[in-house]
Amino acid sequence: MTDRMRARLRPRDLLAESLAGLFTRPGRSLLTALGAVLGIASLVATLGIAETAGNQIITAFDELAATSVVVTTDQGFFGNAPQATLPWDSEERLTRLNGVTAAGTMGSVPIGGLLTRSVPIKDPLGLTEFQIPMIAASPGLYPAARGSLATGRWYDRGHSDRADRVAVLGTGAAQRLNITRVDQQPVVFVGDHSFVVLGILDEVERQPELLNALIVPEGTARDLYDYRSPDTIQIDTEVGAASLISDQAPIAVAPDDPSTVRVQAPSEPDDVRAGVEQDVNAMFLILGGVSLLVGAIGIANVTLVSVLERVGEIGLRRALGASRRHIAYQFLLESTGVGLFGGAIGASTGVLVVVGVSALRTWTPVLDPRIPLAAPLLGALTGLLAGLYPAIRASLMEPVDSLRGAA
Amino acid sequence: MDDPLIRLEGVGRTFRSGEIEVHALRQADLQIDEGDYLSIVGPSGSGKSTLLNVIALLDRHTSGTYRFEGTDVTELSDGARTGLRAHRIGFVFQSFHLLAHRTVTENVILSMLYNSVRPKERKARAMEALERVKMSHRADFLPVRLSGGERQRVAIARAIATDPAILICDEPTGNLDSASTESILALFGRLRRDGLTLLVVTHDQTVSSHADRTVSMHDGFLTEGAAA
Numbered sequence: 001m002t003d004r005m006r007a008r009l010r011p012r013d014l015l016a017e018s019l020a021g022l023f024t025r026p027g028r029s030l031l032t033a034l035g036a037v038l039g040i041a042s043l044v045a046t047l048g049i050a051e052t053a054g055n056q057i058i059t060a061f062d063e064l065a066a067t068s069v070v071v072t073t074d075q076g077f078f079g080n081a082p083q084a085t086l087p088w089d090s091e092e093r094l095t096r097l098n099g100v101t102a103a104g105t106m107g108s109v110p111i112g113g114l115l116t117r118s119v120p121i122k123d124p125l126g127l128t129e130f131q132i133p134m135i136a137a138s139p140g141l142y143p144a145a146r147g148s149l150a151t152g153r154w155y156d157r158g159h160s161d162r163a164d165r166v167a168v169l170g171t172g173a174a175q176r177l178n179i180t181r182v183d184q185q186p187v188v189f190v191g192d193h194s195f196v197v198l199g200i201l202d203e204v205e206r207q208p209e210l211l212n213a214l215i216v217p218e219g220t221a222r223d224l225y226d227y228r229s230p231d232t233i234q235i236d237t238e239v240g241a242a243s244l245i246s247d248q249a250p251i252a253v254a255p256d257d258p259s260t261v262r263v264q265a266p267s268e269p270d271d272v273r274a275g276v277e278q279d280v281n282a283m284f285l286i287l288g289g290v291s292l293l294v295g296a297i298g299i300a301n302v303t304l305v306s307v308l309e310r311v312g313e314i315g316l317r318r319a320l321g322a323s324r325r326h327i328a329y330q331f332l333l334e335s336t337g338v339g340l341f342g343g344a345i346g347a348s349t350g351v352l353v354v355v356g357v358s359a360l361r362t363w364t365p366v367l368d369p370r371i372p373l374a375a376p377l378l379g380a381l382t383g384l385l386a387g388l389y390p391a392i393r394a395s396l397m398e399p400v401d402s403l404r405g406a407a
Numbered sequence: 408m409d410d411p412l413i414r415l416e417g418v419g420r421t422f423r424s425g426e427i428e429v430h431a432l433r434q435a436d437l438q439i440d441e442g443d444y445l446s447i448v449g450p451s452g453s454g455k456s457t458l459l460n461v462i463a464l465l466d467r468h469t470s471g472t473y474r475f476e477g478t479d480v481t482e483l484s485d486g487a488r489t490g491l492r493a494h495r496i497g498f499v500f501q502s503f504h505l506l507a508h509r510t511v512t513e514n515v516i517l518s519m520l521y522n523s524v525r526p527k528e529r530k531a532r533a534m535e536a537l538e539r540v541k542m543s544h545r546a547d548f549l550p551v552r553l554s555g556g557e558r559q560r561v562a563i564a565r566a567i568a569t570d571p572a573i574l575i576c577d578e579p580t581g582n583l584d585s586a587s588t589e590s591i592l593a594l595f596g597r598l599r600r601d602g603l604t605l606l607v608v609t610h611d612q613t614v615s616s617h618a619d620r621t622v623s624m625h626d627g628f629l630t631e632g633a634a635a
Contacts, residue, residue: 007489013520024508316504319465321493321521323486399465403500 007321014326018333021306029338032302035295036342036379037349042291044350044375045357046284048367052358055366067101068206069246070264071233071253085229086253086261088218091140093252094233099241104141105230106207109134109221114191116214118177132173134190135213136221136230144234145206150174152182152199160217163224167195172212174200188214193224206234292382295342299386303335307394314394315402328395335387336380343379347372410477412572412604413439413462418471420457431457434471435629437622439573444595444605446615449624456577458624459608463496463575464488476572493522497566501578503558505550505565511537512546515565522569536568537561539601540594556587560594573604580614592617 022029073086086105087093094103115129141147142154150171159166167188169179179186179197187194195216204210221227233253237245246265250258307314314327322330351372358365420432431454439445449455460466461473464480473480476495480488497518505514515533524532537543540560550558559579566574576595580588592614599605607618615621623630 005487005490005494007486007493007521008523009521010526013526017520020509312502312504313506316498316500316506317517317521318489319463319492319498320518321489323489323521326521400460403465403504 007323007326009322009326009329014329014333018330018337021330021334022337025306028302028306029341032299033338033342033345035298036292036339036382037295037346039288039290039292039295039382040343040346040375040379041349041353042284043288043378044347044367044371045353046288047371048350048354048365049284049357051368052354052363052366056363066242067237067239068265069235069237069242069249070206071235071249072262072264073231073260086231086233088229090230090233090253091138094235094249095140097245097248097252099238099245100235101238102140102143102236103233104138104144105218105233106135106137106141106210107218107227107230107232109136109216109225109227111190111225116173116177116188116190118179118186118188130173130176132176133209133213134221134225135210135215136218136227137210137215138218138230141207141210141234144236145204145210146236147204147210148202150200150202151180152197155198155217160219163219163222164217165193165195165220165224166198166217168199168201168215169197170201170211170213170215171203173214190214195220207232292378296382296386299335299338299383300389303331303338303387303390304393306334307331307390310394311397311402314397315399318397318399319403324395327397328391331391331394332384332387335390336383339383339386340376340380342383343376346379347375350375410474411438411440412443412476413437414472414474415462416472416474418461418468418473420454420461420466421469430627432461432468432629433627437629439604439606441572441604442599442602444599444607444617444619446607446609446618446621447624448609448612448615448621450610453624454627455608455624457627458629459575459577459606462606463498464492489521494569495572497569497571497574499559499562499566499574499576499579501581503550503555503562503582505558505561507550509549510546511542511548511550511553511561514550514561515568518565518569524569532568533564536564539567539598540564554587555583556590559583559587559591563591563594563598567598567603573606574598576605576607578609579607580609580611588613 071086071090088105090105091103094100111134113131116132117129119128139154139156139160147154149168152168154168155164155166158164169177169188174180177188179188179200182197182199186197188197189195195214201210201215218227218230233249235245235249242265246263249263250261254261317327351367354367355365357363415435415437418432418435418437419430422429422431435458447455447458457466461468464475468481475491480491483491506517509517512530512533515536516529519529519532534543534546537546540563542557542560542564545553545557545561550561553561563574563579580591583591588611595605595607596617605618607614609615621632623632
């Protein structure tokens with residue numbers, strides 16, 4: 001007996017035989033794979049949506065948002081609540097609080113539609129007058145809004161106390177008025193009043209309406225116009241202090257009735273994320289696991305039926321020299337193939353679901369690239385495990401019985 | 408080596424079902440030489456299928472000695488017996504056992520999957536075998552489009568494609584009409600003239616009369632010559 005006489009089966013032939021087994025009944029193979037498709041799809045979708053939602057929260061939790069607290073007067077649900085006012089010294093009251101790095105008040109100045117111009121002459125050919133909103137702001141707003149100046153300086157408390165006719169231009173307003181430098185002390189006119197431009201605001205990270213406005217000291221606005229009180233307070237806090245400050249700020253600015261002011265503070269990221277992940281993960285992971293289990297049972301069932309149907313073929317192969325192991329491998333590979341196919345389709349479906357859900361909620365879809373790659377392997381593993389019993393049954397069949405069993 | 412192809416000495420096969428013992432084959436002595444054309448006849452239940460399964464290494468005998476090409480196969484492992492089947496034995500069955508979804512050529516190639524025939528040679532050898540059974544004109548047909556006799560000829564091509572030492576046929580004409588039977592018997596005659604060793608189990612006198620030698624089975628006993 002030479003070694004040459006051993007029964008053998010080349011891996012390529014084994015693969016070809018298994019594939020042939022699958023493609024003999026494509027409809028049945030597809031339906032069998034459906035169980036794995038559903039299971040893998042729900043697993044991938046679950047993990048993807050949890051990750052996407054988690055990422056969404058992380059995005060929201062950036063340092064800028066987490067350190068910003070905004071206090072406004074409560075306008076009531078229909079804007080008709082009794083008009084509350086914010087005190088003039090809000091800035092001092094709030095900067096005394098531990099955890100506040102800067103605070104500033106601001107409010108729109110009612111200038112009654114007056115136009116602003118940069119030159120005192122009327123040019124009949126060009127547009128020299130613009131409707132530019134005027135905002136009164138306390139000196140502390142500049143750091144609180146995280147502003148940066150293109151040129152010049154921001155006014156200080158002295159300007160406000162003296163009601164000096166000075167202003168800072170937002171970059172948008174400066175462009176319209178054609179003012180690019182302040183070293184020669186340009187002047188803008190609002191109605192009959194003139195203001196010396198001290199600086200041009202280049203950028204702000206908060207309160208972007210400042211960029212298109214003419215910003216004047218509160219004392220100046222009070223003196224010239226009917227400016228009664230600021231309506232917004234921008235607070236910049238230490239990282240992690242926002243939630244404490246949002247509790248304390250209403251009491252600091254309205255100790256008689258804190259409910260008259262409204263506070264916008266960032267939500268606590270930990271709570272939100274934990275909530276989302278718990279909800280999404282627990283339920284859908286169980287659902288995905290159950291679907292996968294059902295899918296595995298389906299694959300096992302169909303493979304077993306297929307084994308029983310192909311008793312004659314098994315007997316023939318054994319007679320032709322297939323060993324028990326060859327028979328087992330063939331059926332194992334068939335069920336693994338079904339699982340792999342189902343896993344691949346399921347992974348694609350899962351990814352599509354993640355993208356679809358993200359599109360509906362305008363989220364950025366996020367998915368660990370290893371998940372869609374590992375999913376087909378999980379499907380294949382499911383198929384492999386599901387095929388174990390049928391494959392063992394097939395390999396234990398006696399060729400004599402099998403050949404008699406079926407035509 | 409002057410060993411006969413197959414030598415059975417006192418071979419028996421006993422089936423045990425609980426307390427009951429069934430002696431399907433008792434003390435069988437048989438020698439098959441290379442080039443023999445032997446038929447085994449006997450009524451159903453006489454044990455001829457058991458004898459065939461033992462000779463074909465599909466079943467293990469429970470007593471006696473069985474030498475295949477000089478090798479005592481009694482002690483051989485399952486794997487080694489499977490290897491012998493793959494390389495040295497060709498099978499033909501009553502119900503053909505062709506795979507319905509494979510073409511004629513693919514069915515013939517199936518027998519070469521489990522032995523040492525190189526993948527590149529398979530197609531050529533399959534065509535050669537089909538030529539020998541005069542079925543090469545149906546190479547791309549599916550079995551459903553063939554008649555019974557044609558299917559059996561494809562099955563024979565599958566069996567001889569591996570160049571076996573012996574062709575073992577279990578009621579090869581059992582499902583065929585007389586015309587097809589004639590053509591299969593003529594084919595056996597040709598194969599035998601080419602030097603192939605043939606062992607045919609049948610209960611059909613016409614079939615056994617074509618063989619050089621006939622042994623009869625009766626109640627598990629083997630006797631040389633056709634039974635009365």
